[in-house]
Amino acid sequence: MGKRVGTNQVDEPSRYQAVHTGSSMYYCGDCVTGDCSISGDGDASDQVMGLTAVNPTNKCMADMNKMLLIIIFSVIISGCTEEKTIKFNTSNADDISADSSIYREISPEGSVNLTSESITLLQDDENLSDSDFEFTLESFRGLYIRDNHNENPRPLFIWEHVPGNDSNILLDYINKRPGFQWVDNAQIIKTDELMYVWDEVPGNGSESLVKLLTDNYGISWSTDRKIEKRDDGNRIDISIQNRNISFALIDDKTRALMEIDNVRTEQFKVKQENGRINIYSDSRTIHIGGRIKISLISNQSVFLSYGDGGGIQFPVQEKNGNHIVYDVDSLQSHSISEKRYAIYNLSIKNNGSNASRFQPGKLRLIPKNGSSIPSSGDPISTYPFDDKELKDISLLPGQITRGYAAFKVDSMINRSFLLIYGSKPVTLKSFENCVLALEKADLFDYSNAMGKPPYNVRDYGLSDTYEPPQPEFYTDRGLAYSQIWSNWANRSVVEFFKKLDLKELNNIKTDDDLPSTYSIYTLKVIPEKNVSIHPGNPVVITDENNEELINAYYSEISISDNTTFRHSYNNFTDVINYSNATLVRVFFANDYGWSMATRFSRNDQFVILDESRKIVMIGFQYRHFVS
Numbered sequence: 001m002g003k004r005v006g007t008n009q010v011d012e013p014s015r016y017q018a019v020h021t022g023s024s025m026y027y028c029g030d031c032v033t034g035d036c037s038i039s040g041d042g043d044a045s046d047q048v049m050g051l052t053a054v055n056p057t058n059k060c061m062a063d064m065n066k067m068l069l070i071i072i073f074s075v076i077i078s079g080c081t082e083e084k085t086i087k088f089n090t091s092n093a094d095d096i097s098a099d100s101s102i103y104r105e106i107s108p109e110g111s112v113n114l115t116s117e118s119i120t121l122l123q124d125d126e127n128l129s130d131s132d133f134e135f136t137l138e139s140f141r142g143l144y145i146r147d148n149h150n151e152n153p154r155p156l157f158i159w160e161h162v163p164g165n166d167s168n169i170l171l172d173y174i175n176k177r178p179g180f181q182w183v184d185n186a187q188i189i190k191t192d193e194l195m196y197v198w199d200e201v202p203g204n205g206s207e208s209l210v211k212l213l214t215d216n217y218g219i220s221w222s223t224d225r226k227i228e229k230r231d232d233g234n235r236i237d238i239s240i241q242n243r244n245i246s247f248a249l250i251d252d253k254t255r256a257l258m259e260i261d262n263v264r265t266e267q268f269k270v271k272q273e274n275g276r277i278n279i280y281s282d283s284r285t286i287h288i289g290g291r292i293k294i295s296l297i298s299n300q301s302v303f304l305s306y307g308d309g310g311g312i313q314f315p316v317q318e319k320n321g322n323h324i325v326y327d328v329d330s331l332q333s334h335s336i337s338e339k340r341y342a343i344y345n346l347s348i349k350n351n352g353s354n355a356s357r358f359q360p361g362k363l364r365l366i367p368k369n370g371s372s373i374p375s376s377g378d379p380i381s382t383y384p385f386d387d388k389e390l391k392d393i394s395l396l397p398g399q400i401t402r403g404y405a406a407f408k409v410d411s412m413i414n415r416s417f418l419l420i421y422g423s424k425p426v427t428l429k430s431f432e433n434c435v436l437a438l439e440k441a442d443l444f445d446y447s448n449a450m451g452k453p454p455y456n457v458r459d460y461g462l463s464d465t466y467e468p469p470q471p472e473f474y475t476d477r478g479l480a481y482s483q484i485w486s487n488w489a490n491r492s493v494v495e496f497f498k499k500l501d502l503k504e505l506n507n508i509k510t511d512d513d514l515p516s517t518y519s520i521y522t523l524k525v526i527p528e529k530n531v532s533i534h535p536g537n538p539v540v541i542t543d544e545n546n547e548e549l550i551n552a553y554y555s556e557i558s559i560s561d562n563t564t565f566r567h568s569y570n571n572f573t574d575v576i577n578y579s580n581a582t583l584v585r586v587f588f589a590n591d592y593g594w595s596m597a598t599r600f601s602r603n604d605q606f607v608i609l610d611e612s613r614k615i616v617m618i619g620f621q622y623r624h625f626v627s
Contacts, residue, residue, distance in 0.1 A: 132352030133395075135419075135426045138402065140434035141343040141524040142412030142442075145381065146336050146498060148505060148517050154330040156314065159296055159323035162286055163188045174292065177329075178306065186289030192269060193285040193295075198249070198256070198277035201236055202227040209238075219243060219260070253277065266298055296323060313595060332514040334505050336498070341380060342417060343406045344428075345387060350395035358401060360390040363426075365407040368416030376406045384587055384604065385524055413439050430527040433582060433613070437525045440615060441584040441607045446488040449558040449565040449618045454493050456485045456624060468496075470503075481515065481593050485624035489588035489603040494521045497590045497601075504592070517592045524585040531583060531608065533576040539619060541583065541606070549583055550606055554619035565618070580611040598627040 156173060157166035167188055174183045196208035206227055213219040219240060226239045231248075238245040248257045249270065256268040256279050269280040284296040294304045299318045302325050305311040315331065317324045342365065350356050365373040380389075382404075390403035409417075415435050419426040447453055453466040468484045482500060486493050501517040508514060530544040539557070541550040558565040559572075586605040593599050601624060608617040 132350060132356065133358065133421065134349040134351045135421070135428060136347045136349070137344060137428040137430045137434065137527070138347055139345040139524055139526045140431065140438065141341075141345065141385070141387075141404075141522060142438055143341040143343055143380065143406075144338070144412060144494070144519075144521040145341075146338045146517075146519050148332045148334070148336050148501075148514070150331055150333045153315070154327040156325050156327040159302070159316070159325055160321075163190060170294075171288070173327075174288065174304075178312070180292070180306075183288055183292070186292075189287045191285050191287065192280040195268060195279045195281055198236075198270075198279055202229065209236075213238075213245065219245070247279075249277070299323065329512045329514075332516050334508075334511070334514065336502050336505070336517065339378070340409050340412045341376060341378075341406045342409045342412050342414070343380065343387070343404050344419065345402070345404045346390065347400055347402045348390075348395070349400045350397055353397055355394055355396050357392070357394050358390075359392050360403075360405055361392070362422045363390075363405045364420045365409070366418045366420060367409065367414055372420070373407045373409065376408045378406070378408065380404075380406045381520055381522075383520075385522075385585065413442065433527050434525040436613060437527070437582040437584050437607075437609050438523050440609065440613070441523055441525075441586055441605075442491045444490055444607070444615060446490060446605075446618065446620075449560075450488050450556065450620055451558075451567060452487050454487055454490075455496075456487055458483050458485070458624070468500075481597070481599055483599060483626070485599070485601045485622075486588065486590065486603055487622055488605060488620055489521065489586060494519065494588060501590075501592050513594070515593050516598075517590075519588070519590045521588045522586075526583040526585075528580055529583060530577070530579050531581045533578075533608075533617065535573050535575070539606075550585070552604065552621070554604070554606070554621045556620045558618045558620075560614075560616045576617070578608060578610050578616065581616075582609040582613065583607070584609070593627070596627060600625050600627070 157169045161167075162170055171183050171186065171188075174180050195212050197205040199205070201209050209227075226237075228237045229235065230237060234249045234253075236247040238247075244261055246259050248259075249255075250257050253272070254270050256270050258266045258268065271278045271280060281295070286294040288294070292304065292306060294302060296302050296316070298316075300316050302314040302316050302323075303311055304314065312328060314325045314328055317326070344363075348358050350358075360375055363375045365375075367373070382388075387404045388402070390401070390405050393401050395401060413435060415432055417431070417435075419428060419431075447466075452464045455465050455468040457463065457465055457468055464487060468482075481504060484497075484500065486497070497519060501519075505514070505517065526549060529549065531549065532542050534540040534542070538551055538553045540548060542548055557568050559568045559576075560566075584607040586603070586607065588601070588603040590601040591598055602622060604621040606617075606619045607615055610616045
């Protein structure tokens with residue numbers, strides 16, 4: 001979530017880095033009060049963590065063994081007696097990133113004051129107190145994930161061992177599946193493959209670049225595209241509908257760095273040949289008999305393509321400098337595993353007079369009659385909310401850090417959860433309201449509000465229905481999987497797809513070529529806000545501080561008039577306000593099938609509960625498609 005009006009934040013120094021106009025020095029407690037005299041010059045032997053130390057007199061030695069490291073950001077003109085104050089201007093001092101260990105005091109004017117009494121640098125966790133942390137629940141989220149992923153797939157071959165020790169293993173696999181018996185004596189060659197010519201993009205070489213993105217990265221190309229070359233020809237920017245791809249020449253034009261949506265990165269080899277800059281794969285193509293090509297398209301994926309356009313994609317794990325390629329037939333199992341998480345989005349403020357170190361590892365959750373649950377080390381899906389995880393961090397007096405802590409639980413709806421930091425309970429005044437709102441959104445029947453039943457069956461004229469047909473309906477027609485989608489999502493819909501997917505999996509008797517099934521269901525509750533719903537598309541919902549809570553597209557909106565829901569999308573022109581309201585974001589995704597035959601359902605909903613915790617507005621967006 002970002003504010004509609006931008007804020008400027010200071011760039012903080014990293015931990016132990018001095019920002020100064022003179023010398024950076026160690027000081028004991030007496031130095032701060034001006035009672036200490038220091039003699040000696042700092043030299044190389046006195047350097048600690050990049051800061052130059054001075055040699056103190058014997059009077060200071062005992063104190064220095066006990067003291068915390070102090071950094072003075074000023075020119076030392078007349079010893080230790082002069083107090084210095086430095087201000088870092090920031091329009092949002094409460095939300096400063098707390099990556100540095102420099103003490104800060106938050107002033108009412110929005111500046112950070114550093115004084116000689118308040119710039120003690122943290123050194124030992126044992127010396128820190130956690131008793132003065134104030135915890136605020138910014139939001140609460142329940143997360144449910146299920147899949148039939150096999151935790152221990154079979155390794156097939158090692159990329160670096162072909163050609164080599166694993167050549168026969170690969171050829172034997174291709175012989176049996178996809179069944180090309182001629183490969184037994186085929187020649188194996190590994191090469192750098194020319195991907196495209198840099199100088200011809202944009203221009204005649206654009207189609208080669210299009211093929212690279214389409215074949216190897218699954219980016220659907222469109223006429224709605226834009227290719228530009230920037231930075232004196234050293235960067236190519238590509239926009240395709242909502243996707244952004246960039247290529248940049250790096251390392252003295254010996255490598256090309258690709259980024260997709262500012263997240264996924266790959267590197268390619270650059271060769272300057274005949275006056276042209278050519279972009280090659282990096283020994284990432286295996287040719288077998290001139291008819292089969294296997295490409296290491298990323299550090300997580302290998303694609304085997306046939307001459308007739310077919311192919312198989314394999315997962316890859318990089319380990320000890322080798323790329324282990326796994327057998328796709330071992331990636332799924334007949335059983336479905338389930339995981340549930342309770343996720344606390346917290347703000348933590350240091351209300352003490354001294355700096356303290358916040359450590360997420362000290363957070364634990366205690367369910368009713370349950371044992372203590374540590375913060376989960378699992379990778380937690382934040383899609384589509386982009387939550388940030390809490391970090392181990394030094395907090396100055398008045399300073400705040402924000403992020404989430406996730407706990408693996410048996411039920412994501414549990415009013416008895418007790419959050420503990422260290423040995424002390426954490427009081428979260430909005431927690432019960434969050435759980436109540438989550439439960440209401442989870443159990444609500446959206447049929448009337450949506451104006452349609454929960455399921456959509458695209459084929460055979462069934463369309464929208466309350467009672468979708470059983471899997472046998474599709475089996476009789478020779479379909480590989482049920483073409484059923486969700487119009488909206490709640491607990492009963494999620495449970496239906498769980499039973500449907502499991503039943504279809506059980507109908508497949510072999511362990512080879514099992515379909516993949518994956519579902520994510522998450523409800524995020526933002527409590528007690530004065531919300532404003534702005535008309536238009538996309539839908540923008542802001543709080544009392546003009547911070548965006550939602551900025552997304554919804555195909556339908558329903559508003560309650562105390563008796564029933566009425567469809568109001570594009571029918572209201574004024575801003576709608578609710579005081580002390582609670583906002584719930586609901587997201588459900590369900591996938592079932594194979595790489596080229598998968599059923600996808602996507603539901604994105606928002607629910608607003610008024611001050612009496614009654615549902616008063618709902619927004620819907622859904623997508624149904626098949627790969």
